[in-house]
Amino acid sequence: MENFTDFFKKVEEKWQRIWEEKGVYQPEVDESKPKFFMTVPYPYVSGLLHLGSAYTYTRGDFIARYKRLRGYNVLWPQGWHLTGSPIVSRSYRLKMGDKKIIEDLISDGIPESDFKKLENPEGWAIYFMNLNREAFKKFGYSIDWRRELYTTYLNPWYDKFVKWQYRKLKEKNLITKGSHPVILDSKLKIVIGDHDRPDEYAGISYQEGIIIKFPLENKLGDIEGIFLPCFTLRSETIYGVTNIWINPSGKYVLAKVNSEYWILPNTIILEELRAQKFNVEIIREVSAEELIGKNAINPITKDKIPILPAKFVDIEIGTGIVMSVPSDAPYDYIALLDLTKDQEYSKIAEDCLRKMKPLFRLEGYSEFPARDIVEKLEIKSQEDRDKLEKATKEIYNKEFYNGIAREIYGKYAGKKVFEFKEEFEKEIIEEKIAVRYYTLPIRFVSRYNNKVIVGIVEDQWFLKYSDIEWKKLAHECVDGMFIYPENLKKVFHEYIEWYKDWACTHQKELGSTLPWDEKWTLESLSDSTLYTAFYTIYNLIKKIDPEKIGDDLFDYVFLGKGNKEELIRKYGEIIEEMRREFLYWYPVDIRTSGKDLIGNHFIFYIFHHTAIFPKELWPKGIIINGWVLTDGKKMSKSLGNYVSMKDAYEKYSVDALRFLIAYSGNSGLDDANLELSKVENAERYLMEWYSFCINNYNKGRVSEKLPVDLWFERVLYEKIKVIEMEYERLNMRNVINSIYDIDNSYKWYIKRCGEPHRDVINKYIIVKSIVLYPIVPHIVSEILERIGLDPLNPSWPYVEEVKDFENLDKREEYIRKIRDDISKILEIIRIEKPKKIKIIVARKEKYRNLKENYFIRNQEEELNILKDAATTISKEFYCDVDIDIEEKSSEEKSKKALPGKPAIIVI
RNA sequence: GCGGGGGUGCCCGAGAGGUCAAAGGGGUCGGGCUCAAGACCCGAUGGGCUCAGGCCCACCAGGGGUUCGAAUCCCCUCCCCCGCACCA
Numbered sequence: 001m002e003n004f005t006d007f008f009k010k011v012e013e014k015w016q017r018i019w020e021e022k023g024v025y026q027p028e029v030d031e032s033k034p035k036f037f038m039t040v041p042y043p044y045v046s047g048l049l050h051l052g053s054a055y056t057y058t059r060g061d062f063i064a065r066y067k068r069l070r071g072y073n074v075l076w077p078q079g080w081h082l083t084g085s086p087i088v089s090r091s092y093r094l095k096m097g098d099k100k101i102i103e104d105l106i107s108d109g110i111p112e113s114d115f116k117k118l119e120n121p122e123g124w125a126i127y128f129m130n131l132n133r134e135a136f137k138k139f140g141y142s143i144d145w146r147r148e149l150y151t152t153y154l155n156p157w158y159d160k161f162v163k164w165q166y167r168k169l170k171e172k173n174l175i176t177k178g179s180h181p182v183i184l185d186s187k188l189k190i191v192i193g194d195h196d197r198p199d200e201y202a203g204i205s206y207q208e209g210i211i212i213k214f215p216l217e218n219k220l221g222d223i224e225g226i227f228l229p230c231f232t233l234r235s236e237t238i239y240g241v242t243n244i245w246i247n248p249s250g251k252y253v254l255a256k257v258n259s260e261y262w263i264l265p266n267t268i269i270l271e272e273l274r275a276q277k278f279n280v281e282i283i284r285e286v287s288a289e290e291l292i293g294k295n296a297i298n299p300i301t302k303d304k305i306p307i308l309p310a311k312f313v314d315i316e317i318g319t320g321i322v323m324s325v326p327s328d329a330p331y332d333y334i335a336l337l338d339l340t341k342d343q344e345y346s347k348i349a350e351d352c353l354r355k356m357k358p359l360f361r362l363e364g365y366s367e368f369p370a371r372d373i374v375e376k377l378e379i380k381s382q383e384d385r386d387k388l389e390k391a392t393k394e395i396y397n398k399e400f401y402n403g404i405a406r407e408i409y410g411k412y413a414g415k416k417v418f419e420f421k422e423e424f425e426k427e428i429i430e431e432k433i434a435v436r437y438y439t440l441p442i443r444f445v446s447r448y449n450n451k452v453i454v455g456i457v458e459d460q461w462f463l464k465y466s467d468i469e470w471k472k473l474a475h476e477c478v479d480g481m482f483i484y485p486e487n488l489k490k491v492f493h494e495y496i497e498w499y500k501d502w503a504c505t506h507q508k509e510l511g512s513t514l515p516w517d518e519k520w521t522l523e524s525l526s527d528s529t530l531y532t533a534f535y536t537i538y539n540l541i542k543k544i545d546p547e548k549i550g551d552d553l554f555d556y557v558f559l560g561k562g563n564k565e566e567l568i569r570k571y572g573e574i575i576e577e578m579r580r581e582f583l584y585w586y587p588v589d590i591r592t593s594g595k596d597l598i599g600n601h602f603i604f605y606i607f608h609h610t611a612i613f614p615k616e617l618w619p620k621g622i623i624i625n626g627w628v629l630t631d632g633k634k635m636s637k638s639l640g641n642y643v644s645m646k647d648a649y650e651k652y653s654v655d656a657l658r659f660l661i662a663y664s665g666n667s668g669l670d671d672a673n674l675e676l677s678k679v680e681n682a683e684r685y686l687m688e689w690y691s692f693c694i695n696n697y698n699k700g701r702v703s704e705k706l707p708v709d710l711w712f713e714r715v716l717y718e719k720i721k722v723i724e725m726e727y728e729r730l731n732m733r734n735v736i737n738s739i740y741d742i743d744n745s746y747k748w749y750i751k752r753c754g755e756p757h758r759d760v761i762n763k764y765i766i767v768k769s770i771v772l773y774p775i776v777p778h779i780v781s782e783i784l785e786r787i788g789l790d791p792l793n794p795s796w797p798y799v800e801e802v803k804d805f806e807n808l809d810k811r812e813e814y815i816r817k818i819r820d821d822i823s824k825i826l827e828i829i830r831i832e833k834p835k836k837i838k839i840i841v842a843r844k845e846k847y848r849n850l851k852e853n854y855f856i857r858n859q860e861e862e863l864n865i866l867k868d869a870a871t872t873i874s875k876e877f878y879c880d881v882d883i884d885i886e887e888k889s890s891e892e893k894s895k896k897a898l899p900g901k902p903a904i905i906v907i
Numbered sequence: 908g909c910g911g912g913g914g915u916g917c918c919c920g921a922g923a924g925g926u927c928a929a930a931g932g933g934g935u936c937g938g939g940c941u942c943a944a945g946a947c948c949c950g951a952u953g954g955g956c957u958c959a960g961g962c963c964c965a966c967c968a969g970g971g972g973u974u975c976g977a978a979u980c981c982c983c984u985c986c987c988c989c990g991c992a993c994c995a
Contacts, residue, residue: 044995084995180993205993401908418908462993491911491990498910503993524995595912599990626912627989632919669912669989673919675933684946737921737931821960827950828959893959904960 004683008653012778015791016140024792025142027073029584036072037585038064039532041593041601042079042151044524045128046086048108048644049135051674052635055628056593058661059730061141063590063623065774066727068142069796075585077147077535078136082125082154083511084524089195089202091124100199107637108644121510122154135645139654140777146539151527152510156546161534162527163515164554168612169463170516174470180460180503181206181438186271187450191507197452201444206454209233210425211319212434214244214296216263217304220254220286226261228296228307231318231437234396235428236421237325238300239408240359242352245322245335248288248309252320256281263291265320268451272439275455293348299433306348310335312382316443316451326370327356328399330391333370335382360403360417369395461514462501463526465607471496473610474603482590482621484729485668488598495603502526525600529608533558533617536585537578544571557582558613587616592623592730595669623730626671628664643676655776656682662732662775672733686779689772693765697787700758707868709757711812712749714802715742716767723771724796735771742768748812752872767797807855814856814900815869822877825906834879838905839866842897843886856900859885866902 019025027035040060043053057078064076093101094115105115117123129150136143153159169175183192183206194202212235213227220226228244246252251266258279263286264270273280288309295304312331313322324332339349358367365372373379373391382388400417407413412420428434438454446452464470474496483489505520512527514520537557541549553571556562557578567575591605602622609618627634630641648657659682665672719742726734746764750756756764765787773780773794784791802808822837847858856862866883874881886894886903897903 046995081995086995203994398908416908487911494910495990498991500992506993523993525993595989596995598911599992600994671988680946740931817960823950824960826959828957828961901960906959 004687005653005656007687008655008683008779011782012138012140012654015778015781016137018781018792019142020137022792025076026144026146027075029581030073031584033071033073035585035589036064036067036074037532037536037587037589038067038074038076039535039588039591040076040078041591041597042081042528042531043132044081044084044086045125045132046090047104047128048646049132050635050645051630051643051648051676052594052628054135054139054645054648054657055661055664055672055674056625057136057141058139058658059623059625059732060592061139061658062662062732062774063592063727063730064142065777069770069773069794071795074142075536076141076143077149077538078141078143078145079147079149079151079531079535080125080129080132081151081524081528082121082129083151083509083522083527085193085195085506085509087124088121088508088510089193091118091121092195093199094124095119098199104637109646125150125154125510131646135649138649139645140658142777144539147535149531149534149538151512151531153512154510157538157541157549158531158534159512160546160549161531161554162512162522164551165530165608165612166522167515167551169608172611174464174467174611175504176462176464176501178460178462178501179456179458180462181208181276181454182457182460182507183440184275184453184455185446185448185450186268186275186453188446188448189275189455192446192452193508196447197444198447201442204440204442204444206438207233207441208436208438209318210235210429210434211437212238212299212323212428213260213262214299214305214323217295217297220290223254223261223283226254226263228291228321229257229262229264229319230321230323231439232323234325234329235425235434236405236417237328237359238298238323238428240325240327240357241298241301241303241305241323242326242332242355243305243324243336243348244296244307245310245313245324245332246288246291246307247311247313247315247320248292250288250313250315250320252286252288252291254283254286256283263321265315267316267320268443268453269316269318269320271451272453272455275453276438277456277458300428306352308336308339308345308348308352310339310382312388314443317441318439319437324352325359326353327368328359328370328395330370330374330379330388330395331382333368333374334379334384334388337374338381357408358406359408360399360405362399362403365398369399459517460503461505461517461520463504463607464501465499466501470607470611471499474607476615477606477610477618480615481619484621484623488624488669491598492603492606495599496606499603499607525604528601529604530612532588532591532605532619533582533586533613536582540574540578540581543574587613588619588621590621590623591619592625595624595626598624623667624669625667625730626665626669629671629673631675631677632673652676652679653683655686655779656680659686659736659776663736664733666731666733667729686776689768690779690783693769693783694786696756696761697765698758698762700756700761702758705757705759706753707806707808707811708749708752709760710802710806711808712745712760713763713799714804714808715745715749716763717799717802719745720767720771720797720799727774732775735775739768739771748816751876752812752815752869754871754875763797763799767799770794770797810855811865814865815872818866818869818902818904819873819876821904822873822906825904826877829906831906834877834906836880836882836907837873837877838882838884838889838891838903838907839870839873840884840886840889840891840894840897840903840905841866842899842902846886846897847899850899854900859899862899862902 038060040057043049060076064074068074090101117127149155149158151158185192209231211229211231213229216226216228230244252263253266255262255264270280291307292309294307296307298305312335326333326336336349336352340346356368362369373395377387377391379387379391403417405412405415412424429436440454444452475493478489478492504523504526505514506523507521509521511521514522552562552567553575556567556575606619630643633639633641635642656679660674660678664674719738723735723738769780769783781791784794826834841859841862844859863883870881870883886897891905893903893905
């Protein structure tokens, strides 16, 4: 069993060592050379990176190395993202002995003896940063590691940088303050993140809805003007309310809420209302019986509607009082149906069902979609929770996007729900019929054993992405950028338009605090927008005591503001150097990553650059790639095809992996298919190329070049042009396909000439090796060294243009056609080994009236070409080949010969 | 619903008005090499006809159109994937 892996691994180690020792990827400012600044968004290091990341970063390496070959002074720095909650959450959960986390760690091959280190966020972050850095190095990335940075207060320089950035944004009035809902522990009043709750509730977010206040028809006791507040996500269905639901076994109270009287359940909901700035004072208890059977008034339609009992009403959710829309809400429909079987309420329930109103026109449904779906899914009762959830979701979704309001909606009639809902809600809130409210879809307890509620924080900070002037700049930036694939420009513009203000601060997460309001931490998308600039000076700024760094340093280095002499006195000459580095490297020439970042990170990146920097420093290019499938399947732990970068480089040769990564796809939104099952083929392919090079370099015939020599040189020339274009766009699959084309042409070349020309074979070796270099730099470095070329400073091959003045392409095409015809004939007449092949060229007169552009002009020319081809054909078919002319031939078939289409006779 | 990406032969995937039955893989079948397997090499792989390099029909989600000519352009329909946010 052949196995080249060990050989490759040795070569890889060797070159990685040399690169590191010689610092070949640590570029210095050099005004005499054009610069190229390439970045890939840093990964979030909550664990080991997998082959999906490898795909993105390896593509980064392809372009970095390609640009180096093209003579650019290339900088590729890399960092790590630690900001946000997942690291905090995971380390916390590990500390608590969470099984899932332990399982994950074990499946990643993390030894249990290391777990202790991971039990705090800092330890976790450092640990995985180290492992992932190691993987990046093993993959051979040409990163300038002097500039390796990571985020959050754990890195005081980064922290200073982010704070500077946010002060700038605030100065420019791009930060605003507002209120924002958050999930809180009801007793401790602290924000409850995923790690503060049981696993099964991770990821549950609040819902935004409204409370509609239904006045009670009569007094309760001697109090008048009491409201039944109904929380709903579907305010627009208020026109179809037939009744109100309360839980028959629930405990309710009469409370004074602000200046009104409300009926509310005596539950955690009171606390939640208070957390949302309602002033709630309990007056007295009210039993469900006191309410059931009474009537309320629909505040919009003024209909009189009964209050009825329903078991499905959860007195801890919403307001514990529910408006019932049987026409469009499956729960309500089935509950009324249930109630028709009840002695006491059957009449009222039937009446309610009769009063159902058609609200929306919805294709595929009758005027009462709730009834339709209850029947379709065969929902039997309100206990049928799963089906009801599904039904509700379906109807809600369909009605929201496709439901057309009927006449009853007045000015909204004819519109779709999503078109008018926002305005409608605004209106009923202004009319004081309703109020905005947030709640949870399920009530659960925090790890501190208290129920969790939604509260409003009043001092939440926002990035003002709604700012029209800011949007304008962002659009302008996109317009001026190279975005590949090009059609994504439109998508970028749309996202810029669509963004509203972004809540940029969280609590209890890893990150940098907001400099003027230190209880807030900048959330993870918001602290990672401008750091590409920070890379340019990071290797230098680290020499300065972070304690001493003030905004004046950044103002000077990035914006050229401040008194230079004074600043030099304060920080030293180094700030001059920093300014120079920044101005040399900036702007970013290419930033490349996956399509998942388009709508978030890349938009932020653009916005913030336009806010802080002058136009000439705005980002210049973005290249987007798709997801990665491994062997045609989505990579996931449950499918068992999950491969971490660490697994991969330990098991396979990295050059083979890099080759497969290149071959897996082009830029764009399509998913790439990384065929790990082909890793051996890739190794073999590369190994064969390696042996070919060292065995053939400087070998071969030395003589006048034949037409076929020129033809192959021409192929090389043409292909290298194509490959250049594909590299610029990171269409790596196309690059490899072009290399395969070269290989196929070489095969034909050898068939045609037997022994290759020395110049030609050398050219082939150099061209293909260099073109492969960005993809498989280790083995190519080895090749270059073995054949006596500089492996540390390779440059893009210069191939002289070979013009097609000899009709080289058509000549070869002609010969190939003759060859194909012969094999077709052999097949049809079922001869395997011909004794002789006669090729008879058309008689002279037939050439007289040829089309202008035909490449063969006369009989002599065709004869020459055929004589040249005779050896090739004879070798291929193992027989003699006679070339003759029609004039002299005695063969009957010779008469059929035409110019460019000689008669072929096989004996 | 909006926005984006798609639907090509057994499968994956290129092609973006003629040179297109449609590149390249893979699979399958047949053959070669081999003690044998793998690897490698050659051939076949829509249907029908034709024992001399050939011809005819069908065909690129479905339907219609533009054109001398459409997988490619236009219109309609159907289907699939992704996003629609406060999260890395």
